Amino acid sequence: MESAAQVPVIMVLESNVIIRTELAEVLRECGYKVIEGTTANDLWTVIDAKVKLDIVFSEVNLPGETDGFAVARRIRQTHPGIDVMLASSVEGAAEKSKDLCEEGPLKKPYRAQDVVARIRVLLERQRSATGNPK
Amino acid sequence: MGEELVPSGQANTEAQRTVLIVEDHFWTRYTVAEYFRGSGYRVIEANDANEAVSVLASGNQVHVVFSDIQMPGSMDGLALADWIAQRYPGLPVILTSGRRPDVLPANCRSFFVKPCSLADLEREIRGLA
Numbered sequence: 650m651e652s653a654a655q656v657p658v659i660m661v662l663e664s665n666v667i668i669r670t671e672l673a674e675v676l677r678e679c680g681y682k683v684i685e686g687t688t689a690n691d692l693w694t695v696i697d698a699k700v701k702l703d704i705v706f707s708e709v710n711l712p713g714e715t716d717g718f719a720v721a722r723r724i725r726q727t728h729p730g731i732d733v734m735l736a737s738s739v740e741g742a743a744e745k746s747k748d749l750c751e752e753g754p755l756k757k758p759y760r761a762q763d764v765v766a767r768i769r770v771l772l773e774r775q776r777s778a779t780g781n782p783k
Numbered sequence: 784m785g786e787e788l789v790p791s792g793q794a795n796t797e798a799q800r801t802v803l804i805v806e807d808h809f810w811t812r813y814t815v816a817e818y819f820r821g822s823g824y825r826v827i828e829a830n831d832a833n834e835a836v837s838v839l840a841s842g843n844q845v846h847v848v849f850s851d852i853q854m855p856g857s858m859d860g861l862a863l864a865d866w867i868a869q870r871y872p873g874l875p876v877i878l879t880s881g882r883r884p885d886v887l888p889a890n891c892r893s894f895f896v897k898p899c900s901l902a903d904l905e906r907e908i909r910g911l912a
Contacts, residue, residue, distance in 0.1 A: 666838055684813060686809060691809040694809055
């Protein structure tokens, strides 16, 4: 049984409450701890509070000054141990994000199962890289 | 609590009670939501009153609404409580703010001055949901 410290933590940044709630509930049912946010500022608040984060799943078009691409760039620079997954309904997002995430953003509307599948791959990669169980 | 509190025809067979938290301050919402998840509740987080309206209108089964009064957007917590009273008259609302308003909506079962004790809030919610 995983201790609380070992439970992977996913932050979901999504401004649509219905999409956010449904995805967060699926991820919780998969055993992950989920933090729900609506803007990049929510993410910075969590990071400043030194809350453990393993993956950030963010839509590209976030409300506010910072979009998902900027979130991905900043996290990669400051917290390389945190993986960022992007989701977008915008054409051309895949091209723009090719250097930020390997597989490009998930195209909206996405299936929660596809998000879970990508999360599992990323967590497995993190586990292999660090040797720590997640 | 009777099924008349269900906002739509969607039945929820789970025994888990659902609390809708409406709070624009991220850290406050996160802290309250985590506390109630830890206490066994299903928690839906809304960033403002419009999100709360979307949640209720989408058919999510909600047993109690805990809302801040002062929020950005077209509706504050008092307006949200009035909206709920018109559409879901059996759905209890708990309001919170830094200052108690002179008049509270009839469907507001209790009011908490911020910052409120989560244990006190849980006791109140347990009596409602």
